[in-house]
Amino acid sequence: MNATSTTGNASPRPLRVRDFFLARQPILDRGQSLVAYELLFRNADTNAANVTSDLSATAAVIAHTSQLGIEKVIGESLGYLNVDAAVLMSDIFQFLPKEKVVLEIVETTKATPEIIERIQFLVKQGFRFALDDVITDNEDVQKLLPLADIVKIDLRDMPLSALLKLTPKFRLAKKKLLAEKVENREQFDTCLELGFDYFQGYYFAKPAILSGKKLSPSQLAIMKLMTQVTSDADNSEIEHSIKQDVSLCFNLLRLVNAPAIGVRHRIDSVSQALLVLGRHQLQRWLQIMLYAEPCKKGQSMTPLLTLAATRGKLLELIAHRIEPHQRHIGDTAFTVGIMSLMDTLFSMPMQEILEQVAVVDAVSDALLHRTGRYGDMLRLAEHMERIEEAGSMLEDLVGKLGLSSNDLNDLQLSAFEWGDIVARNAA
Structure with a gap:
């Protein structure tokens, strides 16, 4: 099965399905209930740790996975998927159930007129978008923000001072906030106080050892x-x-x-x-x-x-x-x-x-x-x-x-x- 990608007037190019590893990472709400998974793909023929380094190949994998039945991967939850400019301009969306996915626009995506027009079209089709790894409210973010429902902030790359500065701006814009890479309860509590709506990370799976703990x-x-x-x-x-x-x-x-x-x-x-x-x-x-x-x-x-x-x-x-x-x-x-x-x-x-x-x-x-x-x-x-x-x-x-x-x-x-x-x- 092939998907094709077109950017501008460039000729369509095949998106190859290669050997890949698939992972899903849970996304919880403020009540600690499971609401979604981010789906991550990594090519099996590389040792690179960057799972979003080849999103064109990832697009074909997404199409392949969707044909298998995306509900097998995410159950009754939503699925968050990374997309870049190449994926946005591809025909991948015919394979995706729009009511089940949130598309994460990766931080390297430039808000060109062509990209803005494409996202506007997809929003009208019923697709929802999130801005991924936002660390600033630069020009690209400001242009893309009106088209997104959710803003994802990676806590590893975000000093507390910057977090305190950015959070009110996005809340004022009526955007849902998702904290990514939440590694401990302290980070979760901080983001909870700041009004974050969603939390991604394995903090919930880390033991908090309590001395004298008794079983129920x-x-x-x-x-x-x-x-x-x-x-x-x-x-x-x-x-x-x-x-x-x-x-x-x-x-x-x-x-x-x-x-x-x-x-x-x-x-x-x-x-x-x-x-x-x-x-x-x-x-x-x-x-x-x-x-x-x-x-x-x-x-x-x-x-x-x-x-x-x-x-x-x-x-x-x-x-x-x-x-x-x-x-x-x-x-x-x-x-x-x-x-x-x-x-x-x-x-x-x-x-x-x-x-x-x-x-x-x-x-x-x-x-x-x-x-x-x-x-x-x-x-x-x-x-x-x-x-x-x-x-x-x-x-x-x-x-x-x-x-x-x-x-x-x-x-x-x-x-x-x-x-x-x-x-x-x-x-």
Whole structure:
């Protein structure tokens, strides 16, 4: 499949789909709910860390991804996509569902009459725009600002003094503000006070260790069940423990009947759920429920739940691709992926968590030290999430695990879709 690009009177040129890596980065609102993902692409044939260095090639990849079904990548959220002058003047937009995307005009785009006219046309067609990496209100920004709904500010390149100066101007212009590269809660709190509407970064996935932190009764109940499962307790004992907690019983039945499970007939009892699921499946749903539990108290943990579920599924799929005939490797890989964010979930050091949950040494090594093959899988997933910072590690790990970029993209699409469905049904 080809897309073409035209700029001015230049002849159309093909936009080639090459091997690429795909990443999505969550965008949250002021209430910490997931509202969108920025989609990032990086060519697999380069070690360059700049993921927007070849947007012409990226345009073809976007078209390709859209044909596969962009909803598989972003679920029910919006998708933010980088565009430059070449992409803006291309025919890519016939492939994009305008109600599902926000187009980010990269900071190198010059506000020429031709570009302004093109964006005006696309706005009339129903497309929405954001200005990317704004660090000043220069002439180009001022010309493009009336056509954009959102202004993105990269906190890495923005001193606080400049942030305090620029923010009121864009708010006065009635623009939504999106803080990018939010790395910690302090940055989030600062931008929240300044009136920012959206926040992009992995601050929500970083553990804030609290001394003396205690688990909630529901979390303790789930942890007890996980211990019973791993210690091969009788089904009757496990069933009795589940029935002691009405909320746990209800949520387990709701989860096992979710579309992501693929159960053909509705499961109406705990005993039936235990028979249908089996021990390994039960353990993974208990792990998912640990992330879902805070949602019941009104705490929006959906982004963390989605990230953990997606990581778990991606690691499981990678393991199955590498060792297709060894089911237990996939189960172990899933556990590594979903447990990798429990220090954030519990605000406790991972070492303390592993003292309460029995895991094999390979899982412990992966979670504490990122070593062994499960550690390699986890590092690959983490590098994909931060694709613009991964450097050559991405290619190195893909090669070490015996994968290709095409393999990884296929597995990611499946993991994205599964994680989104699970989060919607669990939260």
